[in-house]
Amino acid sequence: MDLKAAAQAHFTTIQSQMIALSHRIHAHPELGFEEEHASTWLAETLSDHGFSVTKGICDLPTAFMAQAGSGPLHLALCAEYDSLPGIGHACGHNIIAAMALGAGIATAALADDLGLSVHVIGTPVEEMGGGGKILLLERGAFAGMHAAMMVHPSPTDNITPVTLANTYFEVRYTGKEAHAASFPERGVNAADAMTVAQVAIGLLRQHIRSTDRIHGIVTKGGDAPNVIPAHTAAKYAVRAQTIEELDDIRAKVRRCFEAGALATGASLDITGESKPYAQLRHDPAMAAAYHRNATALGRDLPPLSAPPHPGGSTDMGNVSQALPSIHPMIGIDSLPASNHQPEFAAHCITEAADRAIRDGALAMAWTAIDLATDASLRTSLLG
Structure with missing residues (x-):
């Protein structure tokens, strides 16, 4: 047959x-x-x-x-x-x-x-x-x-x-609200923390392997333009050619988010990391x-x-x-x-x-x- x-x-x-x-x-x-x-x-x-x-x-x-x-x-x-x-x-x-x-x-x-x-x-x-x-x-x-x-x-x-090997995770910054015009010095700007992290990631891109990938979206940027944002959030993914290389790029990206917290005084929480x-x-x-x-x-x-x-x-x-x-x-x-x-x-x-x-x-x-x-x-x- x-x-x-x-x-x-x-x-x-x-x-x-x-x-x-x-x-x-x-x-x-x-x-x-x-x-x-x-x-x-x-x-x-x-x-x-x-x-x-x-x-x-x-x-x-x-x-x-x-x-x-x-x-x-x-x-x-x-x-x-x-x-x-x-x-x-x-x-x-x-x-x-x-x-x-x-x-x-x-x-x-x-x-x-x-x-x-x-x-x-x-x-x-x-x-x-x-x-x-x-x-x-x-x-x-x-x-x-x-x-x-x-x-x-x-x-x-x-x-x-x-x-590519990849993993997803969520990022949250917590700062403190304040009036953006009257008392900005009393606020801790979580949106600035996210901006610092994204700038750091942008600079990091010139020092990563050609097969590495970093991408994400901001899911919360604040509530009102005249209130210092106390809460921001993003979802990000990193990719690499192998699981082993994924560990390396993931650690570098994490430090970029830590930089945002350090620069602004906001607290950082990275959660929801997917199984690679x-x-x-x-x-x-x-x-x-x-x-x-x-x-x-x-x-x-x-x-x-x-x-x-x-x-x-x-x-x-x-x-x-x-x-x-x-x-x-x-x-x-x-x-x-x-x-x-x-x-x-x-x-x-x-x-x-x-x-x-x-x-x-x-x-x-x-x-x-x-x-x-x-x-x-x-x-x-x-x-």
Whole structure:
């Protein structure tokens, strides 16, 4: 039996359903930890196709685990479905979810022939440092898995994208109110503290690595222009090429915020630091298999040896540090629009995006078949 042809034939019967599901999630964007509709729709679809589904795994209400097949080789397909505040599915997680389900259902039809156990894991809250996969990893959702994969939409295809380690945190300064005109000397200006910190960060940028990133927003700048601000707040993120380098840049940025407190006399509170996202580590054999399969489906791919372009950050990096994984990017012909722009969100329900659902799902399904049938790959994963 031609297993890949069989997987493609099975996917053809569900393709329209996967596209409709992608569009439905896109039309109802939900933030991390709030993806009640998306997780329910995905879980119900998998259940309808014969998967055994457990919702609310690892004490995460919008996470789920779906399994089909009982073979010794366990494969995890990760589905993301959270959106961004204000701009909806501008990172295309609706497409990710549809591809994961399509790949899972197409592969599950052959699981017994392949000696596979296929797991589709619903992984909530990837955006804004939520770290859903990190929580799932720590709480055992990936225990016993031999490999993991997911595919992410992007303007263009990239098999082994570079992602950065990152962490998010909140900053609060507390000063003292005073009349800004009559008694300014009686105030301690928390807004000035934030300004000093931001200037220090700006000066720091000339002394950081080219792969380091620092960005943030001020969420509270004061209450009235004629009152010395006693309370200011910001949310910041720092990124670096590796977890180890992240520790270094994080310490430097923290000193910039400490400088603001020292200069003004305001007190500083840094809280809410997220669990650090690790850099992606792509399994070379899995990446090569995906490259072959995506090429066979007609994707115009750069060679695996092409110089990588730095990307964002993902909690899939933590999964990839724990077990063999891949996280290719699949193009949806969106340029000049790119991820995290409203224009990109609009591209995530176009014909190119729908085609990416087909190609991404089948490329993962065919890669799963390669992992199961190639003796050296299978032995390596099981070993």
